[in-house]
Structure formats: structure tokens, C-alpha cells
Amino acid sequence: MNSKCFLYLSGSLLFPSSLCKAQVKDAVATTDRPNVIYLLCDDMGYSDIEAYGQQMISTPNLTRLVQQGMSFTQFYASTAVSAPSRASLMTGQHTGHTKIRGNREIQPEGQEPLDPKVKTLGNLFQENGYVTGCFGKWGMGYPGSGGEANDMGFDVFYGYNCQRKAHKYYPDYLWNNKTKEYQEGRYSQDAIHEHALKFIRDNKDKAFFGYFTYTIPHAELTQPQDSIVEMYRNKFYEPKPFYSDGDYGTALNPRTQFAAMITRLDTYVGQIIKELERQGIADRTLFIFTSDNGPHQEGGADPYFFNTEARLKGLKRALYEGGMRVPYIAYWPGKIQPGSISHIQAAGWDMMPTFVDLLGVDSNWRAETMDGISILPTLLSRGEQPLHEFLYWEFHEEGGRQAVRAGDWKLIRQQISSGNPTHELYNIAEDPHEDNNIAAQYPEKVEELKAIMDREHEPSSLFNFGIDADI
Structure with missing residues (x-):
């Protein structure tokens, strides 16, 4: 597949030629309760990965998923900043209807909680017999608020409760469900990733939903100084170091660190797919990769150097294309047509109705409060795809x-x-x-x-x- 075609095609409204009249629910009924992993990374630009046009950073595992799965050219984050984007994803409501519409901070730790009366993706899967796990950044309910991940449909949680705490990749502690687990110098993303892989192994004989919310490539720009970093050592001209401003730590070679963080995330993706294959469950697992919003320019990050926004206007916090249009890759061996490209307009709040369709659950889940549409017909290349009147x-x-x-x-x-x-x-x-x-x-x-x-x-x-x- 020619990855350079993505931006050129991004404005067209072409549709998969293989769409037919078959009902999606009939196709899903033949599956053995598919697992779902939704990997939501943090502040990734449209062209941060090779398959979407990146030329300076290596992402072979994501390239493989694009070649063997489906990629979207007009998929949008739910908004241009973290907490409301995640709340919209969780509830199927756009940001004109969600309770959480901004990063409303609570001291000493956490953010405004989700509305407990509104069902989440965690509730959807949990109430339909799935084991559910969230690994990474939550940011939708401070400790004790009733809006923590464990309160909102997730059996297992490991990571950051608070977005502010997630600015540090070497935190004092992470949350293991509702208990603090002190890290003693551990790189948080490695710890979170190991717990996510364990979740797959522990539940290989069950149906599971994994919400993997890794914070890469959000600032700060730091990581273990290992072979991944060495790939980029002295590869880029570094105009100046970034010195700590309180929010983010010092990065002496920010371009090197940023590139290595993208490759590190790609490595995690490859390890997830290998784990699914090792456990013999890859063919009954839908894996989705995307981002919560567009790229940032903080902590020394230089998105224009890497063309992370694909020359689209705007960055994180802007409602221009660069702040919201993000990569979206779906991989499901035997179900999603390899190398397929979709140009439909879709957004984060479409995931709730999509997964309702995937599970074939009772119509009670097709709530009037949902603003999204199911994109399952496009993912499976079967059935008629409804289109948005607007986003x-x-x-x-x-x-x-x-x-x-x-x-x-x-x-x-x-x-x-x-x-x-x-x-x-x-x-x-x-x-x-x-x-x-x-x-x-x-x-x-x-x-x-x-x-x-x-x-x-x-x-x-x-x-x-x-x-x-x-x-």
C-alpha cells in the first residue's frame, strides 16, 4: 500500500466497494465472542507513523497492521484535548452532550468524574459477560469520586488516575485498582504495558475488553536509554535542549527522545499482537489503534520538524484538522480485509454504537443519548454503512x-x-x-x-x- 496516498485521499468520500446487503449482526453471530483491545495513545499526530506519511521515525509493527488491516483517512478524535476526548469515547456522546467537556482539575489528584448515570464502554462489555481492564491514563474521576475506572465498568485498572500525574514517566506511584503501588524508579509505560500483557494471558480463555491508554508520546520526553533510543542517537540535529519547567522533565535531546518514544510505542503494539498470536486468540480479537487528539508542542516536542500533523493546520487544543484528525487502524485477522482503506468520516463517539453492534446486544443499549453511528459495516465490509449528517x-x-x-x-x-x-x-x-x-x-x-x-x-x-x- 502506498502510504503517501492518505492525505491526498483524505477529502474524498469514497466507500469500500465490497459493501453488500448482509446484516452485520448475522456475521457477528458466527464469531466466538470476539475480544476487543482499544489502544488509545496520547497526543499522536496524523503523520507520526510511517503508514500515514512519517519518513523519519520507524514504526514497522503499525505498518504491518495497516497492511493486514484497515486504516481510516478521516477519523477524528472526540475533541482536541484529553479528558473530554476520553469521556466522549467512553459514553458515545459528543462534547456538546458529555458531562466532561474540558480538563477540569481536582486537587490534590484527579479530574472531574464521569456521570455515574451514563453507561461506559466498560459497562457495555462487563454487563455482557466480558472481563474488562484499563491500563494507562484514566483522567475521568478523582480517587473516591465514584468515577474511577473500577467504578465505571472496569474489573481491573493499572496506571494513572490523574492526568497531571501522567506528565511524569517516572512517577512515585501508579494505581493498582484503588491501591497505590510505589514504583521506585520504574518507567511507567513498561510497567503498564507488562500489566496489559498479563491481562491478555490471564484471560485468554475468556472474552475480554482491554482499554490500553498508553501516554506515549505525550510530554515529558524521556524513557530508558536503551537500544530504541540508540537507533536515533545523532540522527537529528538538536537545536537546543529543553530544560524542566516544572510540568515536564529536562530533555537534552528532545528530537531523539520523541522519535524513540514513537518507536517504543510501536514496539509495544508488536508485542501485543505477538501475545495474541502466542495465546492463539489473534483471530478472535479486534485490535484498534488511535489517539485521543492531535500532536503537542510541549516539553521540547517539535511536531513541525517531524511533520507529525501532516501539514494539517493546528495542533492539540485547536479544532482545525491538525488538532483532531488522527490515525485509526483496525486489525482482525480473517474478518477485516487486509490493506483496506476507509474514507468515511468517523469519530471517537462512534465506538459505543460500533461495539453495541459487534456484541449484538439488546436494544436497550442503543440509547437515545448516543450521538455516534456504528462503523462495523465498514470494518467488516458487510452491510450498509450509515453516514454522519454532521460531526x-x-x-x-x-x-x-x-x-x-x-x-x-x-x-x-x-x-x-x-x-x-x-x-x-x-x-x-x-x-x-x-x-x-x-x-x-x-x-x-x-x-x-x-x-x-x-x-x-x-x-x-x-x-x-x-x-x-x-x-
Whole structure:
């Protein structure tokens, strides 16, 4: 597959030619209760991996998954920053409806909790007989809030409760369920990854759902100085070191560290797939890889040097394409057509209805509160794929932003809290880099998309487009 075709095709609305009339639930009924692993990495840009155009960083395992699975060119994170993106993923609600719409910090540890009345992906699988595990960063409920991972449908949790704590890759402790486990200088991602692999081994004879939320490549830029780092030693010109600013540790060679962290994450992916194969369960496991939002420019990271945003406009926290369009790879031997590419528009909140379809569960799970659509017909190349009328996002920091994409048209509203917001209109098919604001030429289209924004935003007592805590 020619990975360089991705951005070129990203604006088109082509669909898999193998779609047919068969019902997806009939196909799923022949499977033996498929396992699901959803690997959500942290702050990965659209072109951070080779199959999506990266030319300086090695990611052979993800390239293999693209060649043997399906990749999406127009998959969007649920918003442009961590906690609300994850909350939207967990609930199937976009950020105009979720309780968590920003990084609302709680001291001394944790963030605003999920609404306990709203079901999560963990609840979906747990209540349908699956063993469920979350490994990595949670960020949706401080200790004792009732919104911790173990309270929201996960039998097993190992990692960071708090996003702020996850800024440090050598933390004092990680949470083993609801107990602190002191690390004594251990690299957190290695510890989390080992627990994730153990979860696979321990449950190889059961149906399981693994939510693997590794924090790579989020800053800080540090890791064990091993053979992965040596791959990139002296490979890049390093303009200057990054010295600790309190949030992130010092990185003397930030470009080297960033590249090695991406390859380290790719190595973890390869080890997960090998573990599935070793246990003889690869052919009954759906593995999905994606990111919570676009790339950051913190802790010494240099996304423009690596072209991590694929020359798309904007980074993390922006509702431009670069802040939200992310890699999405699905791998399921014998079920997903190898080397297939999908150009449908999809987003994180589509995962809840997709997994409801995958499990073939009772219609009670097809709640009116869900904003997503099932993309299972596309993944399996069977059945008719429903399409989004629109995608909608909110961002409640930096003055407040909204965005809506309907077909090829995208409207962005900026500086909402000023009382005098601005509007930018783009045709993504013709202008994927969002270089030309054409709002003045198409006032009727602007009004049409503004009406969607106004309709989809439900008022929140917690998030009002003010400047919330940033992370």
C-alpha cells in the first residue's frame, strides 16, 4: 500500500466497494465472542507513523497492521484535548452532550468524574459477560469520586488516575485498582504495558475488553536509554535542549527522545499482537489503534520538524484538522480485509454504537443519548454503512471553540467567551489544510452550520466556554 496516498485521499468520500446487503449482526453471530483491545495513545499526530506519511521515525509493527488491516483517512478524535476526548469515547456522546467537556482539575489528584448515570464502554462489555481492564491514563474521576475506572465498568485498572500525574514517566506511584503501588524508579509505560500483557494471558480463555491508554508520546520526553533510543542517537540535529519547567522533565535531546518514544510505542503494539498470536486468540480479537487528539508542542516536542500533523493546520487544543484528525487502524485477522482503506468520516463517539453492534446486544443499549453511528459495516465490509449528517466538537479552553463538519463543509467558531465570536468556513475536500476561510463567500452555509452548533450544544453548569485548567 502506498502510504503517501492518505492525505491526498483524505477529502474524498469514497466507500469500500465490497459493501453488500448482509446484516452485520448475522456475521457477528458466527464469531466466538470476539475480544476487543482499544489502544488509545496520547497526543499522536496524523503523520507520526510511517503508514500515514512519517519518513523519519520507524514504526514497522503499525505498518504491518495497516497492511493486514484497515486504516481510516478521516477519523477524528472526540475533541482536541484529553479528558473530554476520553469521556466522549467512553459514553458515545459528543462534547456538546458529555458531562466532561474540558480538563477540569481536582486537587490534590484527579479530574472531574464521569456521570455515574451514563453507561461506559466498560459497562457495555462487563454487563455482557466480558472481563474488562484499563491500563494507562484514566483522567475521568478523582480517587473516591465514584468515577474511577473500577467504578465505571472496569474489573481491573493499572496506571494513572490523574492526568497531571501522567506528565511524569517516572512517577512515585501508579494505581493498582484503588491501591497505590510505589514504583521506585520504574518507567511507567513498561510497567503498564507488562500489566496489559498479563491481562491478555490471564484471560485468554475468556472474552475480554482491554482499554490500553498508553501516554506515549505525550510530554515529558524521556524513557530508558536503551537500544530504541540508540537507533536515533545523532540522527537529528538538536537545536537546543529543553530544560524542566516544572510540568515536564529536562530533555537534552528532545528530537531523539520523541522519535524513540514513537518507536517504543510501536514496539509495544508488536508485542501485543505477538501475545495474541502466542495465546492463539489473534483471530478472535479486534485490535484498534488511535489517539485521543492531535500532536503537542510541549516539553521540547517539535511536531513541525517531524511533520507529525501532516501539514494539517493546528495542533492539540485547536479544532482545525491538525488538532483532531488522527490515525485509526483496525486489525482482525480473517474478518477485516487486509490493506483496506476507509474514507468515511468517523469519530471517537462512534465506538459505543460500533461495539453495541459487534456484541449484538439488546436494544436497550442503543440509547437515545448516543450521538455516534456504528462503523462495523465498514470494518467488516458487510452491510450498509450509515453516514454522519454532521460531526460536532466543543473546546472549553482558550476562550472557547466549537466546530462542525457536514459533508465537505466545516465551520469553526472561535473566542466564544468574548461575546463576539468569529467564524471560519472551509471546504475540506478542496482545502484540507484549511488555508482559505471562505465564510464571506458562503453566508448561507455559515448560517446552516451555526444552527447545528447552537442545537447540539446543551448548556453545562461546569463548562461554559471559559478558560478552564489546561493540561
